[in-house]
Amino acid sequence: MATEATPLAGEGPVAEVGTLPDIARREPGGWLVPAAAVVLLAALPALISPYAQDLVARIAIYAIFALSLELLVGAAGLVSLGHAAFLGIGAYAVVLGSGDAGGPLVVVLALAVGGAATYALFVGALSLRTRGVYFIMVTLAFAQMAYFVVHDTKAGGGSDGIFLYVKPALGIAGKTLLDLGERLPLYYSVIAALAGTYGLLAVLLGSRFGHALAGIRVSEQRMRAAGFSTYPYKLAAFVIAGGLAGLAGALLAIKDGAVNPELLSWHESGAVLLMIILGGIGSLRGAVIGAAAFTLLKELVQSEALFGALASHWQLTLGLAIIAFVALLPKGLIGLGALLRGKAHG
Amino acid sequence: MDLATFLVQCLNAVQYGLLLFLVASGLTLIFGIMGVINLAHGSFYMLGAYLAFALAPWFGDWFFTRLAVGVVLAVVFGYLLEWAFFSFLYERDHLQQVLMTYALILVFEEGRSLLVGNDVHGVAAPAWLAGSFRLGELMSYPWYRVFASLACVVVALGLYAVVNRTRLGMMIRAGASNRDMVRGLGVDIRLLYRIVFAGGVALAALAGMIAAPLSSVYPGMGSSVLIICFVVVVIGGIGSITGALIASLLVGIVDTFGKVFFAEWSGVGVYLLMAIVLVWRPEGLMKRGH
Amino acid sequence: MADDALLRATGLGRRFGGLAAVDAVSIDLHVGEIHAVIGTNGAGKSTLVNMLSGELAPTAGSVRFAGHDVTRWAQPRRARAGLGRSYQRTTIFNEFSVLENCRLAAQAQAPRPWTFWERAAGDTPSLSAAKQALDAAGLAAVAARTAGTLSHGAKRQLEIAMCLATAPQCSSSMSRSPAWAARRAGGCWPCSPPSSPGTRSCWSSMTWTLCSASPTGSR
Numbered sequence: 001m002a003t004e005a006t007p008l009a010g011e012g013p014v015a016e017v018g019t020l021p022d023i024a025r026r027e028p029g030g031w032l033v034p035a036a037a038v039v040l041l042a043a044l045p046a047l048i049s050p051y052a053q054d055l056v057a058r059i060a061i062y063a064i065f066a067l068s069l070e071l072l073v074g075a076a077g078l079v080s081l082g083h084a085a086f087l088g089i090g091a092y093a094v095v096l097g098s099g100d101a102g103g104p105l106v107v108v109l110a111l112a113v114g115g116a117a118t119y120a121l122f123v124g125a126l127s128l129r130t131r132g133v134y135f136i137m138v139t140l141a142f143a144q145m146a147y148f149v150v151h152d153t154k155a156g157g158g159s160d161g162i163f164l165y166v167k168p169a170l171g172i173a174g175k176t177l178l179d180l181g182e183r184l185p186l187y188y189s190v191i192a193a194l195a196g197t198y199g200l201l202a203v204l205l206g207s208r209f210g211h212a213l214a215g216i217r218v219s220e221q222r223m224r225a226a227g228f229s230t231y232p233y234k235l236a237a238f239v240i241a242g243g244l245a246g247l248a249g250a251l252l253a254i255k256d257g258a259v260n261p262e263l264l265s266w267h268e269s270g271a272v273l274l275m276i277i278l279g280g281i282g283s284l285r286g287a288v289i290g291a292a293a294f295t296l297l298k299e300l301v302q303s304e305a306l307f308g309a310l311a312s313h314w315q316l317t318l319g320l321a322i323i324a325f326v327a328l329l330p331k332g333l334i335g336l337g338a339l340l341r342g343k344a345h346g
Numbered sequence: 347m348d349l350a351t352f353l354v355q356c357l358n359a360v361q362y363g364l365l366l367f368l369v370a371s372g373l374t375l376i377f378g379i380m381g382v383i384n385l386a387h388g389s390f391y392m393l394g395a396y397l398a399f400a401l402a403p404w405f406g407d408w409f410f411t412r413l414a415v416g417v418v419l420a421v422v423f424g425y426l427l428e429w430a431f432f433s434f435l436y437e438r439d440h441l442q443q444v445l446m447t448y449a450l451i452l453v454f455e456e457g458r459s460l461l462v463g464n465d466v467h468g469v470a471a472p473a474w475l476a477g478s479f480r481l482g483e484l485m486s487y488p489w490y491r492v493f494a495s496l497a498c499v500v501v502a503l504g505l506y507a508v509v510n511r512t513r514l515g516m517m518i519r520a521g522a523s524n525r526d527m528v529r530g531l532g533v534d535i536r537l538l539y540r541i542v543f544a545g546g547v548a549l550a551a552l553a554g555m556i557a558a559p560l561s562s563v564y565p566g567m568g569s570s571v572l573i574i575c576f577v578v579v580v581i582g583g584i585g586s587i588t589g590a591l592i593a594s595l596l597v598g599i600v601d602t603f604g605k606v607f608f609a610e611w612s613g614v615g616v617y618l619l620m621a622i623v624l625v626w627r628p629e630g631l632m633k634r635g636h
Numbered sequence: 637m638a639d640d641a642l643l644r645a646t647g648l649g650r651r652f653g654g655l656a657a658v659d660a661v662s663i664d665l666h667v668g669e670i671h672a673v674i675g676t677n678g679a680g681k682s683t684l685v686n687m688l689s690g691e692l693a694p695t696a697g698s699v700r701f702a703g704h705d706v707t708r709w710a711q712p713r714r715a716r717a718g719l720g721r722s723y724q725r726t727t728i729f730n731e732f733s734v735l736e737n738c739r740l741a742a743q744a745q746a747p748r749p750w751t752f753w754e755r756a757a758g759d760t761p762s763l764s765a766a767k768q769a770l771d772a773a774g775l776a777a778v779a780a781r782t783a784g785t786l787s788h789g790a791k792r793q794l795e796i797a798m799c800l801a802t803a804p805q806c807s808s809s810m811s812r813s814p815a816w817a818a819r820r821a822g823g824c825w826p827c828s829p830p831s832s833p834g835t836r837s838c839w840s841s842m843t844w845t846l847c848s849a850s851p852t853g854s855r
Contacts, residue, residue: 079444129625142617142621149611224711227745277445315455
């Protein structure tokens with residue numbers, strides 16, 4: 001029941017009534033663009049090589065990871081530098097839960113999402129007692145704690161990581177419906193997970209909960225003055241984000257067939273932050289675009305064909321590229337469109 | 347655990363804590379005064395250590411000369427880095443600062459890789475500090491570790507003197523408490539920032555140089571010290587040097603005795619300490635200003 | 637006897653280290669009253685208001701509101717119970733539309749975060765409260781505008797509209813403009829007097845803090 005109100009003529013930009021400015025609403029094309037993208041992704045295997053399919057699946061998994069962080073950073077305004085911990089916990093949960101004989105898909109996924117969400121509850125409950133830079137540092141520290149557990153302890157498998165010997169499958173009454181050890185079923189499962197995550201977040205952000213999160217991002221003090229207990233909202237966002245990152249981690253473990261402690265490293269946490277800033281903060285589409293752009297960028301700087309001897313020192317090129325990018329294009333690739341339009345109009 | 351072993355562990359804890367303090371004090375000052383979160387701070391520690399390695403053949407046993415040259419180089423480097431890069435970060439939001447300084451780490455790590463490679467190196471302690479003294483019947487303690495602790499104490503005292511007894515220190519304390527007011531009072535804020543930044547870099551690099559004979563010189567040393575320093579700053583409170591000192595010593599104790607008692611799980615001890623502080627005092631033990 | 641005091645602060649005090657910013661202040665506020673707290677810079681007005689609203693915990697004394705001891709209550713809880721406040725600097729949500737500003741404020745009364753499949757834009761209770769508040773504040777015509785683009789005066793009106801949307805029983809505010817305050821002092825800006833359920837509050841001027849309470853029927 002949105003009200004129609006006409007703005008006073010010539011008096012500035014009009015926001016869509018009841019709109020959430022950045023996330024999920026103002027994006028051109030509404031639901032059509034993501035829906036078309038899903039259709040395209042579903043059709044891809046018929047058109048591209050297995051190597052490319054592999055790359056697309058990998059990008060899709062990182063897109064889920066990036067979307068989960070978007071909920072934290074873009075919607076709630078909580079910059080977390082420890083998000084990789086949840087990716088890693090999800091991944092390790094699958095491997096440890098599968099054991100030697102493999103495990104049912106539902107069970108290992110529940111372990112992954114549940115395990116990640118539980119750790120997110122612990123980390124969030126403590127770190128959300130802090131703000132700003134403290135929050136950034138604390139989230140990093142708790143991720144490092146998880147890193148040490150998997151890196152140093154026997155239970156965690158040590159610095160070499162662990163193999164996933166049998167990939168999980170979905171079965172009913174002895175019949176296998178979906179074997180994620182096969183390439184195509186895994187691909188479609190990943191695409192479905194991506195679509196589901198995107199849809200869930202879009203709905204979440206348009207809900208009362210999502211609008212409250214946005215309010216907290218813009219001015220937490222004002223929200224408190226209005227009567228919102230902001231801590232539970234932030235904690236809920238943190239836990240959901242953690243759980244979704246765990247889902248991404250689970251899929252990554254299934255796809256790669258192995259996990260190692262570097263999944264929880266702060267390099268990974270930095271990378272996912274880069275993805276969302278690359279795509280443009282505050283946009284679900286931006287998160288997906290950013291994941292694709294970052295993955296492709298990494299492939300690019302490591303390519304010897306383009307960089308020759310510098311390819312082995314690709315971190316240098318990547319670092320310089322990031323600096324240039326953040327300096328020149330702070331609104332990310334999504335903002336590029338607006339930037340170009342602005343230039344076109346002079 | 348007998349008394350001698352306990353004493354050795356205490357000395358180790360204090361020595362580790364004091365080295366941490368050197369690095370963390372720079373970090374907390376830079377954040378407290380300039381409001382910039384600097385992920386690359388650990389890299390300065392790493393650079394200091396590699397500098398000690400690189401300068402060793404040139405200065406041989408002239409240990410203090412080597413330290414002095416290293417500190418001067420670090421100050422110059424810090425000054426230039428602030429001018430060329432960091433001064434552009436002050437106006438940006440935390441997320442951009444995080445990403446830019448993260449990218450800087452990548453650049454430093456690869457730069458080091460290109461210049462001196464990725465090998466682990468040992469740096470010898472100077473001859474007059476080599477050797478140990480007896481502690482009880484079975485234990486001995488290296489002289490160099492004692493020197494390291496004393497050196498850190500001297501620097502800490504010097505830092506205290508500068509911060510609490512000089513005009514520069516007064517501006518630093520004011521800036522940590524209320525940045526905008528200091529600007530409003532007409533202090534040449536750019537120069538102040540540059541000095542503070544160069545000082546922070548020098549402190550971290552000096553810590554790295556002192557630590558080089560103790561922990562050897564290896565590629566990952568920057569990241570490990572950085573995250574522990576974050577824990578120290580969170581526990582101690584941003585902008586507080588006293589807080590950094592107390593927190594560093596606490597971390598040193600927890601980490602050292604943790605390794606003794608909890609073996610492979612010792613790595614999480616420091617983070618549990620941070621968790622406890624967060625439950626009890628979220629702004630840090632001695633928070634100042636904003 | 638002041639038994640029916642809506643807001644009662646007793647012996648309220650706040651120390652910052654050695655400094656007593658507020659020392660043994662007691663206030664009784666009854667329904668229908670308007671109070672002004674006047675003081676020079678540094679007299680402790682902000683501190684007092686912050687303790688009443690719940691942003692700052694007192695080091696001494698207590699606060700009672702509508703019969704409850706709210707001394708230990710955090711600000712959101714007090715706000716939900718009907719004790720609102722506005723700020724000296726405009727604190728609206730600049731990024732959101734004018735309507736969304738009020739709707740979000742109204743949502744605090746019935747947050748219902750769990751039913752996440754329901755769209756906020758279609759949330760009838762908060763939308764109607766917001767529309768009423770905007771009508772009362774004279775901002776209905778600009779409901780769709782981005783709040784950050786409003787004039788300063790309109791922003792202050794929006795601030796009030798947001799406060800109205802939450803229908804507080806008692807509000808305190810700090811503001812700066814005397815002309816603005818003069819308009820307020822006589823009642824309200826172009827709107828109807830409190831004949832309908834809900835509250836109206838009037839605001840302050842210059843360095844004054846004003847606290848007012850009016851009858852409410854909606855709680």
